[in-house]
Amino acid sequence: MKCLECSDQLLAYLEGELSVDERQRIDDHLSQCDSCRSLLDEISKTCQSLDELPKPSETMTKRFSAALSAYKSGQTEGIRLLQDERRKKSWVWSVTRNGYAQAAIIVFAFLIGILVNESTSIKETNGNRFDVIETELASLKEFTALSLLTQTSAVERLRGLEWLSELNIESEQVLEALYDKLNNDPNINVRFAALETLDTYAEKEEVRRKLVQLLETPNLPMIRAELIKLLVRHAEKDSLPILIQISQDANEDETIRELATWSSQVLQKMKNDEI
Amino acid sequence: MLQARNGDLETLNVLFERYCGMLYSFFMKRTQEHSLSEDLTQEVFLRVLRYRASFKDDGHFKGWLFGIARNIQNRHWERHYTKSEILNEDLRGEKAIEMIDTRNQPDVEACRSEDTALLYQALEQLSEEKRQIVIMRRIQNLSYAEMARILDCEAKLLKVRVCRAVAELAKHMKTLIKERPYEMPGMQ
Numbered sequence: 012m013k014c015l016e017c018s019d020q021l022l023a024y025l026e027g028e029l030s031v032d033e034r035q036r037i038d039d040h041l042s043q044c045d046s047c048r049s050l051l052d053e054i055s056k057t058c059q060s061l062d063e064l065p066k067p068s069e070t071m072t073k074r075f076s077a078a079l080s081a082y083k084s085g086q087t088e089g090i091r092l093l094q095d096e097r098r099k100k101s102w103v104w105s106v107t108r109n110g111y112a113q114a115a116i117i118v119f120a121f122l123i124g125i126l127v128n129e130s131t132s133i134k135e136t137n138g139n140r141f142d143v144i145e146t147e148l149a150s151l152k153e154f155t156a157l158s159l160l161t162q163t164s165a166v167e168r169l170r171g172l173e174w175l176s177e178l179n180i181e182s183e184q185v186l187e188a189l190y191d192k193l194n195n196d197p198n199i200n201v202r203f204a205a206l207e208t209l210d211t212y213a214e215k216e217e218v219r220r221k222l223v224q225l226l227e228t229p230n231l232p233m234i235r236a237e238l239i240k241l242l243v244r245h246a247e248k249d250s251l252p253i254l255i256q257i258s259q260d261a262n263e264d265e266t267i268r269e270l271a272t273w274s275s276q277v278l279q280k281m282k283n284d285e286i
Numbered sequence: 287m288l289q290a291r292n293g294d295l296e297t298l299n300v301l302f303e304r305y306c307g308m309l310y311s312f313f314m315k316r317t318q319e320h321s322l323s324e325d326l327t328q329e330v331f332l333r334v335l336r337y338r339a340s341f342k343d344d345g346h347f348k349g350w351l352f353g354i355a356r357n358i359q360n361r362h363w364e365r366h367y368t369k370s371e372i373l374n375e376d377l378r379g380e381k382a383i384e385m386i387d388t389r390n391q392p393d394v395e396a397c398r399s400e401d402t403a404l405l406y407q408a409l410e411q412l413s414e415e416k417r418q419i420v421i422m423r424r425i426q427n428l429s430y431a432e433m434a435r436i437l438d439c440e441a442k443l444l445k446v447r448v449c450r451a452v453a454e455l456a457k458h459m460k461t462l463i464k465e466r467p468y469e470m471p472g473m474q
């Protein structure tokens with residue numbers, strides 16, 4: 012065996028990707044060739060360093076596929092809506108009785124799609140193109156994040172929440188999705204993450220009001236405890252009545268009762284100080 | 287890519303498989319944060335998805351892709367910088383420090399070692415084709431069969447190519463280590 016042939020197979024040799032015969036031939040050559048041995052050593056060291064680097068997670072590809080299908084279904088949905096919109100107009104209806112009109116509508120919707128795309132490309136060449144891109148991306152991302160929340164894998168749902176908290180959009184749809192995750196998600200980590208995300212919106216009064224309401228609905232004790240802490244942290248005095256109620260409820264989890272007692276005292280004190 | 291531009295969204299999945307590792311490493315070199323790098327990689331592809339219509343097919347898909355990646359990276363730094371500034375001003379005290387600190391843990395600590403920076407630097411000295419296969423095989427840990435499917439070429443050939451690329455990478459590392467006293471690694 013020549014050095015060139017040997018050196019090309021050293022990685023496969025290290026990785027155990029060679030047949031017994033091929034392996035034997037490399038072993039034979041290595042036993043009598045210093046330079047190939049030192050190359051083997053270098054390749055092995057480099058591989059070790061590469062192994063120590065962080066790896067992208069396997070779910071990264073899956074996540075992108077999920078985003079892609081979300082985008083796809085959103086696109087079809089968009090075209091359908093557009094068709095419905097057109098159908099409402101009477102002139103379209105009158106033509107619809109002729110068989111080909113259905114096709115015409117689809118072509119029409121398609122053309123509008125192209126026009127929208129075209130105008131985007133034109134704007135892109137302008138100075139403020141980044142703003143346009145950012146806005147559109149934000150809605151695309153919101154859409155994707157929301158659709159991730161409906162995935163069966165908890166990891167995907169967590170990633171959806173992570174995205175939402177990063178995007179920091181104040182849409183009703185997002186908030187509703189978060190309340191829903193907080194109360195109904197089968198995975199406790201997802202519930203925690205939903206609460207954490209809601210924490211970033213808790214500056215808003217309506218969000219706090221909703222969270223006080225949610226305190227009246229059943230949830231896991233750990234989540235309820237975090238919810239109470241959140242409300243105290245945001246000094247939400249409107250939670251006082253329900254907290255007092257919880258602290259006196261014999262059916263409540265004992266830890267929750269203690270926490271509610273303590274919290275209502277803190278809030279009461281804040282209230283008194285204000286007066 | 288022409289297919290993807292024409293609306294065949296499945297093609298984007300294949301492109302993702304082909305380039306996500308390279309983009310991930312691109313961002314890891316620059317941000318040193320694992321989950322951030324994954325997110326930014328995803329963001330690049332969302333842009334490809336949204337703006338595939340504006341791509342002119344002159345065979346420079348990779349150039350276009352990494353152009354987007356660089357934009358996103360600049361954008362991220364800009365935003366991150368402004369954010370910490372605002373935090374500093376608004377909250378001043380403990381909370382601000384706490385929030386900034388959590389961003390730099392623990393991912394960053396783990397891989398900010400000089401050797402890692404050097405390795406990423408050496409990786410970028412490889413040609414794109416070589417970098418791609420080294421990353422796929424040794425960072426993404428894909429099998430040769432999977433790589434053969436994604437890249438549409440023979441597995442046997444890939445074994446040799448990756449081996450040569452790793453040998454070259456070893457050489458680059460050697461040179462960089464020699465130069466180390468004169469040039470700080472990880473700097474661009």
Ligand SMILES: [Zn+2]
Pocket residue numbers: 013014015017040044045046047048
């Ligand atoms: Zn030899």
